[in-house]
Each structure stands twice: as structure tokens, then as C-alpha cells.
């Protein structure tokens with residue numbers, strides 16, 4: 001199973017927007033740009049919503065049949081580990097092995113030395129095609145990187161082999177993710193991580209490092225754009241070099257766990273993809289759930305009532321909702337509108353305050369982030385929310401499709 005050059009992790013919290021999401025990819029295909037969908041959902045999300053991985057598989061299959069999508073599509077067990085991969089085994093054909101929690105765990109000295117010994121040949125001045133500057137690699141760097149990452153990658157090896165023992169070789173796509181770690185990885189660290197991935201025999205087709213800057217949920221990138229661009233391009237060059245050097249899968253590419261909507265890094269990403277003629281996997285899953293809220297708001301009446309209630313409850317359960325996402329949100333509580341004020345809003349005000357249009361005066365990134373992590377509230381409404389999705393399907397679908405196509409696919413894969 002070989003993942004295509006361009007792929008997008010669209011997710012779908014409540015499993016109702018598969019068709020609308022596919023419509024965006026069909027529009028891109030009509031423009032000559034082929035991007036395959038990956039419905040990714042993490043264990044954390046399933047737990048909060050009380051859904052099961054089979055739901056995601058059913059949604060994907062149904063959506064694909066309904067719109068007549070003849071190309072590949074995938075269901076990603078996102079951010080799984082040995083403890084919870086079992087639940088995903090049957091329904092997934094894409095596995096994101098998350099080993100960020102194992103970074104800096106202590107490896108066996110013997111294993112460490114074995115690994116370091118094999119890397120010693122890279123010590124010294126080290127040039128990588130596509131990167132102007134030379135890297136200066138010291139023995140200390142090799143050892144430090146090995147101590148930081150070897151244990152984690154060995155853990156990824158264990159998870160990989162476990163999945164392989166059940167599903168069979170080449171029957172699924174493997175991603176290795178270290179994006180939910182405390183510090184970004186440098187390109188040199190990525191190089192040795194890939195070396196360890198190859199040593200473990202993991203046929204990784206995507207790798208998700210942590211990049212410099214803040215990737216808060218649902219809102220734009222916060223950080224040094226120039227630094228990001230440099231790192232991103234260096235990472236691509238490193239991957240291309242590592243593919244040959246370590247005999248990794250030829251289609252190995254970067255996976256960006258964007259946390260949704262990192263619009264300001266899209267132009268440099270596009271430039272880099274063209275410069276290196278390389279692929280990308282972009283995860284931007286949560287954005288669709290916010291379009292559901294926008295669609296419901298625009299529908300007015302009972303739709304607007306639902307989204308006002310979601311906000312009100314999210315506002316009063318702020319601490320609880322923020323807890324699992326503390327590392328990836330920056331919400332200024334003082335900038336949140338009061339539920340009373342929101343209660344008086346009309347459909348346009350709610351939609352414009354939430355919609356990710358930074359040029360719009362009403363747009364409020366604090367409001368947006370809180371709702372991004374507030375899907376638990378909608379899940380608790382059960383049928384009232386899901387019935388709303390069905391009743392107002394048309395206006396929601398328009399927003400979902402337009403959002404993915406105009407704000408995500410176009411700037412990265414198609415160009416203005």
C-alpha cells in the first residue's frame with residue numbers, strides 16, 4: 001500500500017461530512033491536482049465523542065460510494081500506541097505511531113553504543129543536496145540525539161511489528177509521529193531519527209516532526225515564519241537524502257499535524273513542495289467541525305440555538321475542556337464574549353466571529369479556539385446535534401467544501 005504524493009488528513013469528528021469533504025478533493029482533481037483523503041481520528045477524539053474506529057471506516061466507505069470516488073482513500077488510527085492500537089486494527093489501513101511520550105526515555109547502553117557506532121561515519125562536515133549550509137556533526141551530537149530518540153523509535157518499531165503481525169506486510173501505511181513533544185526537532189535530529197527508523201525496519205511513508213512555532217488548535221501559526229521555512233525546507237532535503245542513504249520508502253514525506261488552519265505557513269510550504277518536487281501529508285481535521293457550527297449558525301432558528309448552547313456550555317466548562325489540549329491552545333479568557341452577549345447574536349455575527357477569516361473585524365481567535373476544543377459539548381447533545389446536522393446538511397456541506405477547497409487545498413496544492 002503506497003500512499004500518494006499529496007494527501008490530506010481531513011478527519012471528521014461526527015462522521016457526517018465525508019461527502020462534503022470529498023467534494024473539495026473532486027474540485028481539486030478537476031483542476032488537475034490529485035490529493036487523496038485520509039480520515040484520521042485519534043483515540044483521544046474517539047474517547048471524548050464516544051465513537052469507535054469502525055464508525056470512521058463506515059463513514060469513509062459510505063462517502064466514497066456515495067460520490068463515486070474511484071481513487072484511494074485511507075482511515076488513519078491517529079496518534080496510537082501499543083496500548084490502544086488494538087481497537088483500530090480492523091478498521092484502519094493507516095497508522096500514526098505516536099512515540100513522543102517516549103522521547104528521552106533511557107535506552108540500554110549496549111543498544112545505544114551499537115546505534116552510535118553506525119552513525120560515526122556522519123561525523124564532520126556534512127553536506128546535504130538542497131541545503132546551502134553544511135552541517136557540522138560532532139560525536140557529542142550523535143550521542144545526544146541517540147539518547148533522546150533511540151528509545152522512542154524502538155517503541156515505534158514495537159508498535160509497527162505488532163500491527164504488521166496482525167495485518168500483514170505492506171497492508172497499511174505507516175506514519176511515525178513525534179510532533180506532540182516539548183521541543184521542535186532540528187533537521188540533524190530528524191536525520192538520526194530516520195536512521196533509527198530504518199534500523200528498526202519501519203517502512204515509514206510519512207514522518208511528523210514537531211516544527212518551530214506554535215500550532216494552536218484551529219487558528220493560524222504563531223512563530224518565526226522565516227525560521228519555519230528554513231526548517232521545513234531542510235527537513236525535506238534531509239528526508240530525500242535519508243531515503244537513499246537508509247533505503248527508506250521512496251515516497252517518504254513530511255506529515256504536518258497542523259492543528260488546523262495554519263494559513264500563514266501555507267505559501268512557504270507550497271514553495272518548498274515545488275522547489276523540491278516533493279509530496280506532503282497535511283492533517284487539518286478539526287477545521288470541519290467548526291464549519292458544522294458555522295453552517296448551523298447560518299441556518300438560523302434551531303441551528304443557531306444549538307451553536308449558542310454549545311458556546312455557553314463550553315464557556316462555563318472552560319477548564320475541563322482545555323485540560324487535554326493545554327499545550328496546543330492560547331485562549332485569552334478576557335477576550336471571550338459572554339454567553340449572554342452571544343445569546344443575542346444573529347446568524348451572521350456568530351458565523352463571522354467563528355469563521356477563520358482574519359480580515360473580518362468580527363473574527364475572534366479566542367472564541368474559535370474554545371469552540372474547536374468544545375466538541376465534547378456537541379457530543380453530549382447526541383441526537384439534538386446530529387439531527388441538526390441532518391436537517392441543515394445543505395448549508396453545512398457548502399461551508400465544509402468551500403473551507404477545505406478555498407482555504408486549504410488551493411493555497412497549498414493548487415495555487416491562487
Ligand SMILES: [Zn+2]
Nearest residue numbers: 177179180257
Ligand atoms: Zn499530531
